[in-house]
Amino acid sequence: MIKDSFKRNSVLVLLFLICLVASPPCLATEKQTVFKAGAATSNITPPLGQLIVGGWKPIPATQVHDELHARSIVLDDGKTQVAIVLCDNVGIPESVFDLAKEQAHKATGIPKSHMLLASTHTHSATTARGPSKVIRETEFTEYQKFLASRISDSIQRALYQLEPARIGWGKVDEPSELHNRRWFVNDTSLLTNPFGGIDRVRMNPPRAHKALDRPAGPTDPEISFISIQSLDQRPIALLANYSLHYVGGVRSGEISADYFGYFARIITKKLNGENQHPPFVGILSNGTSGDVNNINFTQKNGRRYKQYEKMQEVAEKVASRVQEAHQQIKFHDWVPLGAMTANLPLKLRKPTxxxxxxxxxxxxxxxxxxxxxxxxxxxxxxxxxxxxDAPDEIKIPLQTIRIGDLGIAAIPFETFTETGLELKDRSPFAETFTIELANGSFGYLPTPEQHRWGGYETWLGTNYVEKDATTKIVSTLLKLFHSLKDKQSSTQKN
Ligand SMILES: [Zn+2]
Structure with a gap:
């Protein structure tokens, strides 16, 4: 032990001395490295007839209202490359993301651990999952294969567009569209569950009902965003993050990217991204919105919205806030990048x-x-x-990405808002946000406290993993954040 640490210390002293002797190049390296970025969009719209799975019953797609996309950003600090891809889908399983990462790694050399692939959670896309959320698939459907290759293509295309760039980030609040959808109610007839029991909390209770007591959780009004420009200030991409489940209001059977798609188009206009070459890429990722939607449960139905109207209104509002805040942000010519992953074993819940x-x-x-x-x-x-036939335990992928003093956590569940808030609070980075349904899709992730209160998101078959999973996930992500922060500069490791 002592010998080992003596050896390690000697090596460190030696490295330090070498660095001192060679100090001009050592210090100059970071300054000389050029920060680069590229972005691209690939169409992932499925053929008609495939099943839309956002509701209780799958329905075949009969029309495409707006196309679905995989939207990608690749960043490069001269040593480390990171790819972030958001896909218009309700939830893509780990196996399909792994297939995409494998293909993209072969084509680009970017380590798989440095790719964050996530679903937006539009409820009006067709399924990319197999029969089970917890039994890993070995055979892929045609659409899953197509989706994986399009995600891989979008990473390759973003890499191809790499150019010297500057990057900045900011945040702004938009609380008006957010309502926690889990409520304590004083009427047991509203609290029955399919297991023959009574819960304490009800998801989506009847609006303005006299038995409504109080919401069972918070909302997170923060819109976080990252903006990337060329050195002559041509907009390259913007990635935003907002904790709102989805908006909906589509015609039955129609494929749509929901407000995530509208945001991408509206922010392109607002940031002067139209008719740019390479094309500007606007992206809205889902934050931690497993228990948050935009229904105000304290009020009776307001005015009737036309189909697709409400989602446009929300997208316009979120994009306007981002545009205002965007004027204040500071751009950096170079920031360090890093990424770390961990596979966390979690026990699966079993039927009693x-x-x-x-x-x-x-x-x-x-x-x-x-x-x-x-x-x-x-x-x-x-x-x-x-x-x-489910196993007793699964390993779930967790990931953190560092962009300068900004940390991004990636969780493969529909994550509760309080979990996102806790990560923001306890993260060692100056700014932090979480992308949910990232690198997999394993159902809902209520906190231990929310499990005690019951309700839809906690039911076995909606949630699958042990009731303490959130605590373990948060502590693993914080460890990853600290390791990333402590690393002076990360080295690429596959
Ligand atoms: Zn949902």
């Missing part, structure tokens, strides 16, 4: 004997006799049955 007994009764009841107490009992009976 009581659950199995309950669903046995549900499935054996005569079809026409309506004995159903909860409208989703059959759906959960099927989901619970599907868990019989």
């Amino acid at each position: 004997p009581e659950m199995l007994e309950h669903f046995e009764k549900v499935t054996s009841a005569p079809k026409n006799k309506s004995r159903t107490r909860h409208s989703r009992e059959e759906i959960y009976a099927e989901r619970i049955a599907g868990l019989k």
